Amino acid sequence: MNRVLGDPRAILVLLGPALLVYTLVMLVPIFWSLGYTVFEGNPITGFEFVGLDNFVALANDPKIADALVFTLKYAVVLTIAQVGFGYLLALIYVFWLRKASSLVRTLAFFPVVLPTVAVALLFQELFKIAPVNGLVNDLLNLAGIPSVDWFASPDTAFLVLILMDLWRSMGFYAVLLYAGLVDIPDDLFESARLDGASGWRLVRHIVIPLSLPVLLSSIIFSVNGTLKVFDSVLALTGGGPGNTTTPLTLYMYQTSFTYGEYGYGSSIALLLTIICLLVTIFIFRSSRRDLTKG
């Protein structure tokens, strides 16, 4: 075996096809898109070299600022919510439900496997007002509160979006964090309890520090996933009302494919890539520092 793997030709044969496919479907489009940033046009009208015009437009486009603010707001709020609730669920699994948690785990995980579009349709029905009230407005009416047109104002539309994505994803983070929590040796808890730690102090001094690595990976997962949100917004609100729930990804898609501006769309994609890169580096660095401390 060693002889085969030591042979550069064998390595080439084994890695070649995968590398070729990866290059064709990942690297070539990435660099192609990068090239588009200095051009403008689409396959119908043809492409024209515009130099740095797209980046100038990027800096002056008020919609970019709106989309950027929305993307960051969404990423921060949803990350706090889904990792927070996921962690809470994981704690419940480990300390309260213990061995009986498998049913609850399955139920909480269930929305993760549902297709986003189906979930979005479900939430549209739940929160709808016309032609008839959905379940949520019916419940509000029962409590004597008038119906709310959830998708008509930016704040309520954002709230529904966060609720939907929270319901969809917290089961996933709960399982991820649960795996981290069950790894903590039981004798540590026992000795802590013998030392008189219980409740919040146990969580603060034993659980959080020992589950920090998996907590940080969850946050990295979550931030990167939420910065790139696309399907749930498109399916639930379509970016509306107006463009108040339009993240960068959706604006990029609209610019490229609806407005036929491939160059400007690629510039937005580059901006998004840089943001994701910066956030990941930032979190990696802070996590490394924390790990050496802990």
Add this chain to the structure above:
Amino acid sequence: MTTARTRARRFVPLIAGLGATALLLSACSGDSGGGDATAPTDFTYLSFAENTSIQDTLTSLSTGSCSAEEEALPLDITTQPQASYDQQLQLLAGQDALPVLFASGNSPQVAKDLNDGGKLVDVEAALEELGQTDAIIPAARSTVEALYGGDVFVLPTEFNVEGIWYNKALFAENGIEEPTTWDELTAAAATLSAAGVTPFSADGQDGWPLTRLVGNYLFRTIGPDALQKVIDGDASLTDPEYVEAAAAVAELGEAGYFGPSVGSIDYMTAVNQFLTGEAGMFYMGSWILANFNDPEQNKIGAENIGFMPFPEVEGGEGSRDQLAANVGVPLALSEASYGEDVSAWLDCFAENFGSTSLGEQGVITGFAVNEPVEDLPPLTQAVQERIDQTTQSVLWFEALFNAKAAATSQTNASQLVTGAISPEEFMEMVQADLN
């Protein structure tokens, strides 16, 4: 022997890898074949998945009047959902693989771009060559020319006039006469609203039925060239007389005339509100006749529906006679595959499409009806007559806009009528995307 076998074995993965790569590459290039001016083997038609009437009419032609052409070049229909259609067209155009006949995209700009790239057949010249110059009716021709900058390179497979449909019974009950001016219209709306009826049913989710009102108001106050002036740079949507139109429509919303949650009402809900008598008026194009003529959907009865052109605005330049009109999503022919067999199809198409579509689908087209169609529903008949009387038509608000401005206008329309944004802000946003 053994060495030969080991050598062979050593090359197996390499050969397999090369084979896989070759397959991959050939799969990538497989579709881009029919590019050059080679004669097509099928009469390929790419349609909006949502539009079945053109597909059905074509299928009917292929088994009836155009069976000889079908023999030479069989019809082959593929569909693509409207939402991703422009993208598909861009892809095909980029590969020089446009179908023979195709829906020309979500905005007139798509066909204009294709035509500028020399990819479309000059329909006017082609029809002239075939001796079919009268195939397209004058009203449809003028709409096409207005939309596409004076040239005819699309086939108007639909011709719609737009206006306000109203519930005659509700009007009679409340003592309302057909309004002819904007003030009379708002007075009628106030009366209906006081009587507990939603005055206007409107699809605020898609937005365009609301911006249609803004556009019509502009055509009545400034005249039929109101929006051409904006495109030519002679006027701006932020000018006071333009903002006035957005403000007038916003006032309707402020008074609650579109009902409580217009932004959440989709197309079919709006249709149902009108057809169940919940709403008194409904701005829509004549394509809606298919729903009106269906007793299953229409609970108020087709005889109870009246049609009025958009009213005049006092002191305005425009008149009620200038009906808003459109040609739906017209079809275009690919230049690359245009040859003898395709021109035979075009000849048969021009001759028969109008009457077949009207007779079998009840859809009024921009083509002359060469064979009289019997037993038309009275409402369709009335609209057909009004089309025949129309000499000058106007377009709609977004007709001449680029895709970006059109999207901005339509996605923000419901915010305009709910008061979330001001008329000034609305017009500024749209104008910003036009610059």
